[in-house]
Amino acid sequence: MDIGMLEMQPPEKGAAINTLVFRPGRCTNCGMCLKVCPHRVFAPGERRVKMARADLCMECGACQMNCPSGAIAVDSGVGCAAAIIKAALRGKDEVVCGEECCR
């Protein structure tokens, strides 16, 4: 277990609470992110949306996938949180879900 902890990169001190990045300049106000975000992270705005509650983001990646203008980036990667725990405990940095999980 301890070996795994060493191999996996710990989150940097003082780093943002998550990896969500919004580039307002690219936003065309299409409203897709408002629809797909399950945590209401984005809020409607006059000419572009606002990233209103970034701290609620759980990095599902839905907004990035569905933003047609590439205004949102988030590191969602593969694997659910349960798999991250498993990977960390097994000492692997890369996270894979088996066929068996998520049922």
Place this chain on the structure above:
Amino acid sequence: MEEGYATEIMATVSQLGSRERNDHLKARIGIDRMGHRVRPGLYALGSPTRSSPVLVTANYSLSFDALRSALPGRNAWILALDTKGINVWCAAGKGTFGTEELLKAVQATDLASKVDGRTLILPQLGAPGVSAHQVRKGCDFKVEYGPVRAEDLPAYLDTGECTEEMRTVRFKLKDRLVLAPVEVRNYRWLMVLMILAAVFVPFYGPLVLALTLGGIFLFPALLPRLPGKDLSLRGMVLGGLLVTPFALYQLLFWSGGFVIAAVAAEYMLMIAWLGYIGLNFTGSTTFTSRTGVRREIFAYIPWIAGMALLGGALSVVTLALYAGWL
């Protein structure tokens, strides 16, 4: 069962019977884990016309059944993607409920020739895997994201709109408690051992079983009332609380120098154990980000491991004291 998309339309109803309930129970506790799937393809729910809505879901029987049972008395098309029997949310995370699979399903079922509408209604929680604008490019259909929960579908179909409420995941008592069976399943062999231990090992057997069940069922139920921000910490608090009656009993009714060491050992071990169970719950909610889980792992695993080691050492001391070696 036959593999791959069915080319013919299959019929289904919204009523669930005992066969489905049996299947759901098995799925929840992890019996026949790979078996809970329906044939991928196009289903006619009730008697849909060419202009009835097309709803997309996963071919996991729980997802499929949740969808059709939410639509009593309605006629609709259901397109079940081949997600290998995995639910919408997890499959979207892996990409099996995704743009490519959706395009494949549309083609394999020849959907365009069977319906007149050109809109596919997807569950919102499938959005991490599907790119609506890419689907648009890849076929004649356009994607609309419906509500998070199937129960809101009738309202959505009637109004064509989702309220903020319908677009947000929530974590009410019911939503938290469905996580409990997942945990039971993860620990099922351990549970069997614990139940045996509870029968054969006096005091400690029941203690461990009670604490574990407490972790699995009480933890999600009491979650909002437990102090602390992180789930691990809240698990630890619950562990401490639940051990206390056992510890009091020992302090009151047992005597000998070993009792103090025994109580200390239990506190350490059980706080660590419930902290670990709490940490695992982090992974099964739709609330924690990967960054957050990672942070929690790094923050708590050292504590959990440390307490477990200390608890183990104290157990040895307890034994030694009890046997009179010290």
